Amino acid sequence: MAKLTVSDLELEGKKVLMRVDFNVPIKDGVIGDDNRIQAALPTINFVLDHGGKAILFSHLGRIKKEDDKKDLSMRPVAERLSNLLNKPVIFVPVTEGAQLEDAIAKMDNGSVLLFENTRFEDVVNGEYVKRESGNDPKLGEYWASLGDEFVNDAFGTAHRSHASNAGIAEAMHKSGKPVAAGFLMEKEIQFLGEAVNAPKRPFVAILGGAKVSDKIGVIDNLLDKADKIIIGGGMTYTFYAAKGIKIGNSLVEEDKIDVAKSILEKGGDKIVLPSDNVVATSFSNDADHKVVEGDIDDGWMALDIGPKSVEEFKAVLKDAKTVVWNGPMGVFEMSNFAKGTLEIGEYLGSLTDATTIVGGGDSTAAVKQLGVSDKLTHISTGGGASLEYLEGKTLPGIAAIDNK
């Protein structure tokens, strides 16, 4: 069903609440890759060009304790956004209260404001209360009260039912205010929709990265859709554990080993695991490292897939007509463990006959860093969101947008 979009709204002089996904890789206040910020610019510029007041907000990282807030302020994002838009961005270092309300009241038409990380609301007075990520209706109502219209352009967060996307939308509906999709949201739905509804086959999914407990369920569901599922990166070792292969100190989610077992039983040879890995003595680029096949001894951790696995994965990908990739094959941020991700990325770039879609904050950063992003069909800003969309799930962030 067609969704209401930002171009359907009356914007002049309106306070336009905009949920964006600015959950970018960030370390010590330095942004690693700003793809997600860039991807939201068309919608932001559209609102500004039409005389709207753009009130932006996003989560950044995960906040579970007070201390997490130190490194996860939105301030560096506001600075980057200001550079990209080439105009000032009013940064408000709080998520509610008089300071925010006053700043909004003072906004001129065509100006931009970004307030602090919405997940700061997850920890209040030192307690992990999850107001944002548990979708506390009071918080959604409060944020909804700050604006006239709500534009959701945060495709990357659409699989979450949080106060800042689903909660606000519900409150807007109750008060008769419109909820529309931004251009990025619209584009992502269009692109991924084709891959879900009628994938050209063989359809191969590649799952890696580190969010094992989040994404392992997706693999289970993708079994019905994909022809092959390649597992790599940090996702691998929970599956190794399920198969009784030794994993040393590699990343593992103990309480998902049973899920991995049942996926392996159900999937049979649809599931492709790496046969060798680059293992290291510690989580550091300077650590001693070597390639091993099969068992990983105690004192070693796997940080990349090995060369044999790369060749095996390429053989599976060779005839693919649709490839969806989420999650790097190794700790690509460290040069000694980037090779698996690089080689798979380059190989995908060479598959000119296939639709190749990469999703995920770090995965996107990886293909950009490695210089292969131009050769891929679509770079999605969604990680978990693109996967759940591909599974055919209804995403709460999308469901909450008004139909036309």
Ligand SMILES: Nc1ncnc2c1ncn2[C@@H]1O[C@H](COP(=O)(O)OP(=O)(O)OP(=O)(O)O)[C@@H](O)[C@H]1O
């Ligand atoms: N073997 C491994 N051990 C530990 N971490 C790994 C391993 N392989 C990859 N990673 C890490 O996984 C992280 C990325 O995983 P993640 O699931 O966040 O992917 P993503 O593309 O960012 O998706 P999303 O947008 O859902 O977060 C990287 O920081 C990378 O270093």
Ligand SMILES: O=C(O)[C@H](O)COP(=O)(O)O
């Ligand atoms: O990076 C993502 O996938 C989204 O921004 C959601 O973040 P989350 O996995 O921390 O909820």
Ligand SMILES: [Mg+2]
């Ligand atoms: Mg990530």
